[in-house]
Amino acid sequence: MAGPGCSPAVPVWLTEDDLGCIICHGLLSWPVTLPCGHSFCRHCLTHLWDSRDARRRWACPTCREGAAQPPRLRKNTLLQDLADKYSRAARELDADPAPAARAAPPRVVIPKSLTEVGEELTGLVQQLVDIVRSLQSQRRPLEPGPDGGLSAEGAAFSSGVDLSLAAPTHVTSSASEGKMGDILCSLGEIQEKLRESFKWKEAPEEQTRVEVPEAPSTSACPLPNQNCPAPKRASRFAQWAISPTFDLRSISHSLWVSEDQRTVTVSHHPQSYPWSRERFSISQVFCSQALSSGRQYWEVDTKSCSHWAVGVASWGMSRDQILGRTTDSWCVEWKGTGPLAAWSLGKQTLLDSDRPGVVGVWLDLEEGKLAFYSVASEETLLYECEVSASSPLHPAFWLYGLCPGNSLTIEQGKF
Incomplete structure (x- = not known):
């Protein structure tokens, strides 16, 4: 029983995101809470407001609710206390890993090579073969053999073998035996295809992206050891394909790009980009290419991002607005939960798609059309709308949320 003046400790599971600042992506420091209820680091918020134009200077970075005058920023002592306790607990765990080990150690997932995956799948098929053969022998009738002893099934039963995996009905017909044989033949074919396919698709050790193995095409590459590249997907948009690159003038301080400028990632720490009035105040970025005529097609890999929006916008889009919420931006959006959505001229349309x-x-x-497709073995239309060509449009992206490491990649040369 707790003593006087004490309250029982209730375990509460918190992550850094629960006490994080959406501007700097770190733990709240000197947290302030705006009238709308959202909280930020005081320094981050005032720095962001100082970089904005006067129209929306005092707006909340999350919900855009604003005020004509700067609100009084008072320290939220409860949030500061929680952030301090979280920091102390994290330091203690770093200094003494034993309690963490006694609780629930984090799972470290080591990626397997394609060869290891192929060997595991082949082993599983072999287990299925053994099971079918065992069932085949267990289904033989319980009758004396030519020498007066029990048949294979009878011997198994008398020796205590568990036959509970067998079907509830006792099938001894030749039709059942035929089905067993067919299953064994099919499993054998699967084994052989797995061996050939994984040998064919085995990637070098330095390759970081693993492609789904496909059976080799004997017409294109008759011998697996020729190391022929996998055939490209035949896309109806191939002749209009482009590979845009991210624009460093517009990129938010919370994002960074790869050396080839085709992958954008949510940073663990704010980036020290030079000041620019063209820079987004939220996690958004344009591509450098200004598209003012003709037809273009590009693809974006979203598998490494849990919250994102992909679309186009005019260069004049307000740098503190969200993609799709303005009259000069369009996008499809996934926010981690709920259905996929499209935004056009500030209006949302829910899409019946995964x-x-x-x-x-x-x-x-040329036609004033914009369309988004889900790309797999072929392109499947997600959403189509009209766009205005009064000013050039740029590929545009939004990586939403406190999820450092989330990334989007512009594909090139694969379609």
Whole structure:
């Protein structure tokens, strides 16, 4: 029983995201809470407001609720206390890993090579073969053999073998035996295809992306050891395909790009980009390419991002607005939960579609059309709308949420 003045400790599971600042992606420091209820680091919020134009200077970075005058920023002592306790607990765990080990150690998943995956699948098929053969022998009738002893099934029964995996009905017909034989033949074919396929698709050790293995095409590459590249997907948009690159003038401080400027990632720490009035105040970025005529198509890999929006916008889009919420931006959006959505001219349309792993964007400025596709073995239309070509449009992206490491990649040369 707790003593006077004490209250029982209730375990509460918190992550850094629960006490994080959406601007700097770190733990709240000197947290302040705006009238709308959202909280931020005081320094981050005032720095963001100082970089904005006067129209929406005092708006909340999360919900955009604003005020004509700067609100009084008072320290939220409860949030500060929680953030301090979280920091102390994290330091204690780093100093003494034993309690963490006694609780629930984090699972470390080591990626397997393609060869290891192939060997495991082949082993599983072999287990199925053994099971079918065992069932085949167990289904033989319980009758004396030519020498007066029991048949194979009878011997198994008398020796205590568990036959509970067998079917509830005792099938001894030749038809059942035929089905068993067919199953064994099919499993044998699967084994052989697995061996050939994984040998054919085995990637070098330095390759970081693993492609789904496919059976080799004997017409294109008759011998597996020729190391022929996998055939490209035949896309109806291939002749209009482009590979845009991210624009460093517009990129938010919370994002960074790869050396080839085709992968954008949510950073663990704010980036020290030079000041620019073209820079987004939230986790968004444009591509450098200004598209003002003709037809273009590009694809974006979204599999490494849990919250994202992919679309197009004019260069004049307000840098503190969200993609799709303005009259000069359009996108499809996935926010981790709920259905996929499309945004056009500030209006949302819910889409009857699963989350696409790759999004194809088709921009036809000759017809004034924009379409989004889910890309797998072929392109499946997600949403189509009209766009205005009064000003050039740029590929645009939003990586939402406190999820450092989330990334989007513009595909090239695969369609």
